[in-house]
Amino acid sequence: MKTIRVTGGILLVIAIAAVAGPWLSPNDYVTTDFDAILAAPSAQGSHWFGTDNLGRDLFVRTMLGIRVTLMVAIVASLVSLVIGVAYGAIAGYVGGRVDAVMMRFVDTLYALPFIFFVILLMVAFERNFLLIFVAIGAINWLDMARIVRGQTLGLREREFVEAARLTGVSTPRIVLRHIAPNLLGIVIVYVTLTIPQAILVESFLSFLGLGVQEPQTSLGTLVDAGVAQMEQASWTLLIPASLLALILMCFNFMGDGLRDHFDARHDR
Amino acid sequence: MSLLDVTGLSIRYDGQAVVDGVDLFVERGESVGLVGESGSGKSQSALAILGLLPARAQVSGSIEFDGQQVLGADDALLDRLRARRIGMVFQDPMQALNPYLRIGVQLRQVLVAHGLAAGRDADARVIEALTRVRLPDPERQFRAFPHELSGGMRQRVMIASALIAGPDLLIADEPTTALDVTVQAQILELLEEIRDNTALLLITHDLGIVAGHCEHMIVLEKGRLVDAGPTTSVFASPRHAHTRTLLEAAPRVDRGEVPAPVDGRTLLAVEAASVQYRDRGGALLDAVNDVSFAVRQGETVAVVGESGSGKSSLVRAMLGLVPMASGKVVYAGEPLEGPVQHRARERRRDLQLVFQDPVSALNPQMRVRSIIEEPLLVHEKGIGSAERLGRVTAMLDKVGLEAAFLTRYPHELSGGQAQRVAIARALVLEPRILVCDEAVAALDGSVRKQVLDVLRSVQDEAGLSIIFISHDLAVVRSISHRVLVMYAGRLVEVAGNDDLFASPLHPYTRALIDSVPVPDPVVAPKAAPLRGETPSLIDPPSGCVFHPRCPRSDETCASKRPRLREIRGTRVACHYPLDR
Structure with a gap:
């Protein structure tokens, strides 16, 4: 419980800062301050995190980046969670031919090259912020479905499920009371793996120019830009990179804590 | 030194x-x-x-x-x-x-x-x-x-x-x-x-x-x-x-009290049941071959045999957990057909099962209270939560566990406690027939005795019938009224407890009894009565399935399949039964 509270608290503070921060600053995220190009963090001109090579305020840009990064991560993970769990649980519990057809469809999607798929989306629907979420979620749910299906397949054969069937417990109730709670641990662990993965994929796409477009930004984009300037202006790399690391770490620790909390077998 | x-x-x-x-x-x-x-x-x-x-x-x-x-x-x-x-x-x-x-x-x-x-x-x-x-x-x-x-x-x-x-x-x-x-x-x-x-x-x-x-x-x-x-x-x-x-x-297979036979009306009859599986190569194998038996009210019928004898498959088919290739099950005069989820709810509550491994038979994410309560939620929707709790607590008490166990999770229980919770779940609907599939095999001797005592007392109180599957003949002797002996998917002998252990008719039954070590240093261990191991079910031996290991077999046994026949109240499938 303690880990969940601490990491959840840190994430909450970061999220609130990302939403409210830009209002507190007199600067915005596009305007160039010609007096302060690549300026170090200082109260001068309220550039608390300094500025980048175009003289844009890094505090506001970082807060904006966190917003985008968190949104990408959470929405992509939710998409993969909902589709993956429902798909995997149905395939695993129904089994037989339904399972075979559903899983071959997953295999087919696996065979699609990811980057090709994203480029295709961009071409077809023009550049759209939402598409990044869809693209990342659309890839991650495949793994989730496979994992959930494998677990369900194992659980379905367990004797306590058999005992429930023998007693006359209905199928929806078996899935809800006997299968789902036993899936929770692995699903939570997998989601905590998905969130950092989504964040990394987003920054990779942005780097290729397929993701967030300037002047919009994300933590990944800021880190990429920071790398180029790290010798003259280390803060352009250090600030977004340490925030990114902090966020990833918090998600990982929170995942561990949640798993322990939900898993009755774990001694509390 | x-x-x-x-x-x-x-x-x-x-x-x-x-x-x-x-x-x-x-x-x-x-x-x-x-x-x-x-x-x-x-x-x-x-x-x-x-x-x-x-x-x-x-x-x-x-x-x-x-x-x-x-x-x-x-x-x-x-x-x-x-x-x-x-x-x-x-x-x-x-x-x-x-x-x-x-x-x-x-x-x-x-x-x-x-x-x-x-x-x-x-x-x-x-x-x-x-x-x-x-x-x-x-x-x-x-x-x-x-x-x-x-x-x-x-x-x-x-x-x-x-x-x-x-x-x-x-x-x-x-x-x-x-x-x-x-x-x-x-x-x-x-x-x-x-x-x-x-x-x-x-x-x-x-x-x-x-x-x-x-x-x-x-x-x-x-x-x-x-x-x-x-x-x-x-x-x-x-x-x-x-x-x-x-x-x-430590129960003994060679002496001690045995339960007196029960004379109730027939509650359940299995007629000519066969169960077939496909192995990985696609070959059909007969796990159970033409087995018939009946269970009377208040009676404990033991099914014994070595691994692969088909005893578990037989009862699982009877309960509708695996399909029956042929044969039928008649319960209280009505046929029970199809897989368990298609059977009538009222029928389902009458037949309950206790598994061998209590740890995997209990949902690790549910507390003891929810585990025992679940059958009541399904079958007795009318009762309130206070009454439900009362019945769960009473059931726990019956299996010898205090109310403090209500909030425990299965992993917080010992093997014997978990098995008693599993029995409580099976008994909370007051079934007529309880199937115990090696239910005490994983338990230590002293705990096994407690669990068997629970089963006996419920039987005495409620007239419960028990189908007791076990490979442990000493335990079977101490609890059952009648015994079915299975070998390679076939029934080889059906007899009352007394007759079976005192003077078995089938050479396989004799060998099984003689193989059990007796916890008494005065009794010298017998030479291993059988060579070899149970045959493959894909290609079972011709004639009598037991003939390759049987000390009494001849050409007739190798060519002709023995039918179950009745000799002085015992049914036996053997061309040359032992003298009584």
Whole structure:
């Protein structure tokens, strides 16, 4: 419980800062301050995190980046969670031919090259912020479905499920009371793996120019830009990179804590 | 000087003692039994002798082997001792053998690693060792992979591997627990044979094995030594209360009270049931072949047989958990058809099942209260939560657990407590028939006795009928009214408890009874009554399925399938039944 509270608290503070921060600053995220190009963090001109090579305020840009990064991560993970769990649980519990057809469809999607798929989306629907979420979620749910299906397949054969069937417990109730709670641990662990993965994929796409477009930004984009300037202006790399690391770490620790909390077998 | 001299052995994990001040001596050529229930520290003690405990175990005391201190010795000394001076046989030979190496290669490794032999010479000694443990056709098995051998043959290979370097001491940790009773008898006989110069430290929970095969015995309870001495005197006058409990909890197959027959009306009848499975190659195999039986109200019917005899498949088909290829089930005058989820709810509540492994039979994410409550939520929707709680608590009380258990999770229960919760769940709907599929097989002797007492008292109170599947004939004798004996999917004998155990008609039944070790050192162990193991169901023997192993078989048995016929109240499928 303690880990969940601490990491959840840190994430909450970061999220609130990302939403409210830009209002507190007199600067915005596009305007160039010609007096302060690549300026170090200082109260001068309220550039608390300094500025980048175009003289844009890094505090506001970082807060904006966190917003985008968190949104990408959470929405992509939710998409993969909902589709993956429902798909995997149905395939695993129904089994037989339904399972075979559903899983071959997953295999087919696996065979699609990811980057090709994203480029295709961009071409077809023009550049759209939402598409990044869809693209990342659309890839991650495949793994989730496979994992959930494998677990369900194992659980379905367990004797306590058999005992429930023998007693006359209905199928929806078996899935809800006997299968789902036993899936929770692995699903939570997998989601905590998905969130950092989504964040990394987003920054990779942005780097290729397929993701967030300037002047919009994300933590990944800021880190990429920071790398180029790290010798003259280390803060352009250090600030977004340490925030990114902090966020990833918090998600990982929170995942561990949640798993322990939900898993009755774990001694509390 | 003793060959093995252990004094004041203590093993701790994080300060928690699992073995506490145990003394143990084994003389040359002697056989010593180390007895105790699960968690008594018997296996830990054995591992300590071989220096095989994990590094985090804190060991103190003294372990001298042939005058040399083993405890804290360097790896070089331990390497010289293991295999060459001390051989070890584990419980599960499939776990102890490498599945990717041929038998011969694995055994040769022992010789080569210790520099005892190499090349042709090593091969010859491996064949010699395999011959010594009476492995049929040793030259061929030399090239076989572990999965190609049966369980009994694998354990023979393990014993050959432990003996190949000619050790002075053989440590066997539950060497027959994973085997069928007729195969167990063969392995115990083999352990007797090979003991010309080798001392034996036999770790077991089965007092029958100790009584028949060990000169001395040591009883452990929760890591402490509670009784030790010559086997005959420990059995005759146990000093410690725990030893007495163990002895009282060990049922005997050869004597003791048996339940009187029950004369109720027929409640359930299974008629000409057959169950077929497909193996991985797609071949059809008959798991159950044309089996009929009936259960009366208030009666306990035991189904016995070795693994692969079809006893579980029979009841699972009856309950609708696996499809029945042919035959029918009639319950209270009405047919029960189709898979369980298609059967009428009211019918389902009347037949309940208790599984072998209580840990996997209980949902790990549900508390005891929810587990026992669930059947009530399904079948008795009208009752309020207070009444429901009352019935759950009453049920818990009936199986001997306090209300404090309501909020526990399954992992917080011991094996016996978990099995009692599983029984409570099965009984909360007041079923008419309870099927127990090896329900007490995984439990320690004293806990088993408690669980059996619960079943008996519920039967007396509510007139419950019980179908009791078990491979343990001594337990069957103590609880059942009638017994069905199955072999390779077929029914070979059906008789009342008294008749069956006093004078069985089928040679297989006789052999099963004679294979059970009797927990009494005065009764000399019988020679293993059967050779070989149960046949393959894909290609069963012609005529009588039992004829290849039967001491009485002739050409008729090999060609003609015997039908079940009635002889003085017993149904038996044999051309040459034993005299009564």
